[in-house]
Amino acid sequence: MNTDLSQLYRLRKKDVKTASEVFLRAFVKDPLLLHMFPDEKSQKKYMLEYFRSRINYGFFYGEIYATSPNIEGLAIWFQSDKFVVTNWKVLRSGGLKLLFRVDMKTIKRVLDLGDFTNEFKHKHIHFPYWYLAPVGVDPQHQGKGLCSKLLKPMLTRCDKVGIPTVLETQLEKNVEIYKRYGYETIAETTIPESNLPHYLMVRHPRT
Numbered sequence: 739m740n741t742d743l744s745q746l747y748r749l750r751k752k753d754v755k756t757a758s759e760v761f762l763r764a765f766v767k768d769p770l771l772l773h774m775f776p777d778e779k780s781q782k783k784y785m786l787e788y789f790r791s792r793i794n795y796g797f798f799y800g801e802i803y804a805t806s807p808n809i810e811g812l813a814i815w816f817q818s819d820k821f822v823v824t825n826w827k828v829l830r831s832g833g834l835k836l837l838f839r840v841d842m843k844t845i846k847r848v849l850d851l852g853d854f855t856n857e858f859k860h861k862h863i864h865f866p867y868w869y870l871a872p873v874g875v876d877p878q879h880q881g882k883g884l885c886s887k888l889l890k891p892m893l894t895r896c897d898k899v900g901i902p903t904v905l906e907t908q909l910e911k912n913v914e915i916y917k918r919y920g921y922e923t924i925a926e927t928t929i930p931e932s933n934l935p936h937y938l939m940v941r942h943p944r945t
Contacts, residue, residue, distance in 0.1 A: 742894075743803065743891040743892065743895060745887075746803040746804065746887070746888065747803065747804040747805065747806050747807050748801075748803060748804075749793070749796075749797075749802035749803065749812060751797065753804070754793050754794065755790075756809050757789075757793050757802075757804065757809055757812055758790045758793060759786070760809055760810075760811065760812060760874065761789040761792075761793075761812070761872070761874050762782065762785055762786050762789060763877055763878075764811070764876060766782065766785065768908075769909070769934055770908045770929070770934060771785055771788075773847075773851075773932050773934060774788075774844070774847055774848055774851060775788070775840075775844065777844075780840075784839065784844070787839060788848075792814065792871075793814070795814075796814040796815075796816070799820045800814055800815055800816035800817070800821070801816075802814050802815075803891070803892070804888075805879075805884050805888060809876075810875060810876050810879040810882075810884055811873070811874060811875030811879060811884045811887075811888055812873070812874065813870060813872070813873035813874075813888040813892070814870070814871055814872060814873075815869065815870055815892055816868070816869045816871060817866070817867075817868060817869075818863075818866050818867045818868070818869055818904070819866065821869050821871070822856075847931075850930065851930075854929070854930055855906060855936070858925065858927060858936070858938060859904070859938065862925040862938055863938075865902065866901060867903060867940070868896055868902075868903045868904070869905070870889075870892075870903060870904070871905070873885065873888055873889065875888075886919075889919055890919075893919060893920070893941065896941075896943055897945075900943045901943060902941060902943060903941045904939065904940050904941075905921065905939050906936065906938055906939070907937050907939070908929065908934045908935055908937070910935070912937075913937050913939065916939055916941075920941045920942075921939040921940065921941040922940060923937050923938065923939050924938055924939065924940050
């Protein structure tokens with residue numbers, strides 16, 4: 739498999755709607771998203787707005803790559819010093835739309851979760867890194883090696899410059915998948931007000 743980033747499609751602004759829908763289909767049953775947006779009547783609408791904001795955040799402060807212009811899957815990467823979330827960054831990325839549409843309990847849950855995960859990373863990681871947040875493949879295209887196609891070029895890039903990469907997951911099956919790419923779990927906890935495990939994983943550069 740080619741490990742050159744040029745073989746991937748760099749997402750464009752015109753792709754936000756399609757990319758958000760891909761993430762929605764990929765994560766609609768994700769336990770963390772269901773914890774954030776538990777109301778069955780509105781959760782898909784809220785999730786879609788949430789992913790639009792995340793993708794816009796990636797445009798401003800990170801790099802977004804898709805498998806092809808058809809966007810069968812995509813990954814958002816951030817340098818650690820640029821991922822620091824501020825109110826201004828959230829507003830610039832369209833987060834205001836989400837804040838206006840959800841109830842206060844949901845807003846608090848989303849903000850508290852962000853604070854918790856940021857503090858957890860800062861507690862356990864004390865070096866610069868690239869942060870994967872998130873990677874997703876449309877269910878109809880899963881099982882075709884597209885996750886590898888998305889990850890390996892950036893991992894090769896990080897190997898060349900000698901910088902680690904970091905990710906988080908709440909699924910034990912994902913932990914096993916990421917181990918295949920060289921990630922290791924460096925800390926584990928539980929998401930507050932839930933029974934969801936939270937795994938912090940690091941992949942150190944290979945020489």
